[in-house]
Amino acid sequence: MAFFANEQKLTIAMPKGRIFEEAVHFLQQAGLEVTAELQDSRKLVIPVENARLEFILAKPTDVPTYVEYGVADVGVVGKDVLLEEERDVYELLDLQIGYCRMMVAGLPDWKPTEALRVATKYPKIASRYFREQGQQVEVIKLNGSVELAPMIGLADRIVDIVSTGRTLKENGLVELEHICEITTRLIANRASYRMKSEAVDEIAGKFLEVIPGKK
Numbered sequence: 001m002a003f004f005a006n007e008q009k010l011t012i013a014m015p016k017g018r019i020f021e022e023a024v025h026f027l028q029q030a031g032l033e034v035t036a037e038l039q040d041s042r043k044l045v046i047p048v049e050n051a052r053l054e055f056i057l058a059k060p061t062d063v064p065t066y067v068e069y070g071v072a073d074v075g076v077v078g079k080d081v082l083l084e085e086e087r088d089v090y091e092l093l094d095l096q097i098g099y100c101r102m103m104v105a106g107l108p109d110w111k112p113t114e115a116l117r118v119a120t121k122y123p124k125i126a127s128r129y130f131r132e133q134g135q136q137v138e139v140i141k142l143n144g145s146v147e148l149a150p151m152i153g154l155a156d157r158i159v160d161i162v163s164t165g166r167t168l169k170e171n172g173l174v175e176l177e178h179i180c181e182i183t184t185r186l187i188a189n190r191a192s193y194r195m196k197s198e199a200v201d202e203i204a205g206k207f208l209e210v211i212p213g214k215k
């Protein structure tokens with residue numbers, strides 16, 4: 001049976017990587033037809049013919065870009081990416097999966113003498129946070145292994161995602177300031193939200209049914 005009662009086809013951008021499995025599980029719970037192809041193949045565009053759905057598999061940071069430009073109607077993406085990318089999309093739902101937190105961390109008892117140097121994969125989030133604190137900082141953009149920076153003297157602090165806390169702990173770092181909680185969100189292209197409102201509403205409604213406390 002087709003997932004959608006109407007004739008509108010919907011393209012969904014899914015994030016590859018860390019939250020993919022949890023997101024697929026969420027889609028299945030919501031009653032979407034998730035083919036083995038989505039989980040097992042190297043294909044990046046996966047149509048689900050009967051359901052008038054199409055999945056595209058993207059790098060997490062690119063999901064809002066595909067949605068803003070309308071090549072995907074909706075997308076599944078972390079709040080961290082939304083805050084950093086600042087794309088012009090609608091944020092429809094908090095799916096309450098992919099829980100983690102955005103933190104300032106550093107070496108314990110480290111007292112920086114000059115203006116704070118902050119290493120991060122998230123330069124916009126870090127700059128915004130310290131500006132709001134009225135604190136002048138120099139932000140250094142890194143692309144991963146951010147925890148290295150304070151250990152080897154590149155930076156006084158890091159701004160990064162913490163989940164279990166294991167990476168910080170094993171590298172001798174501690175959480176210092178909490179910036180915000182992060183979860184996975186459903187976003188929509190602004191034009192799709194108007195032009196394909198039935199299909200978008202239908203998928204959002206199905207998602208809502210599996211979000212704890214939202215039934």
Ligand SMILES: Nc1ncnc2c1ncn2[C@@H]1O[C@H](COP(=O)(O)OP(=O)(O)OP(=O)(O)O)[C@@H](O)[C@H]1O
Binds near residue numbers: 077144182
């Ligand atoms: N412990 C965690 N660390 C990083 N991201 C997490 C964590 N827990 C949940 N997430 C979510 O997963 C997303 C990141 O996934 P992933 O690490 O696969 O992407 P990525 O940072 O683009 O990967 P990479 O740059 O290593 O290829 C984040 O947007 C965030 O919302």
Ligand SMILES: O=P(O)(O)OC[C@H]1O[C@H](OP(=O)(O)OP(=O)(O)O)[C@H](O)[C@@H]1O
Binds near residue numbers: 164166
């Ligand atoms: O609190 P934890 O459970 O240890 O998880 C947090 C770590 O996971 C992420 O890194 P990732 O594995 O994505 O690698 P990266 O350093 O290349 O970004 C994040 O940037 C932290 O380093």
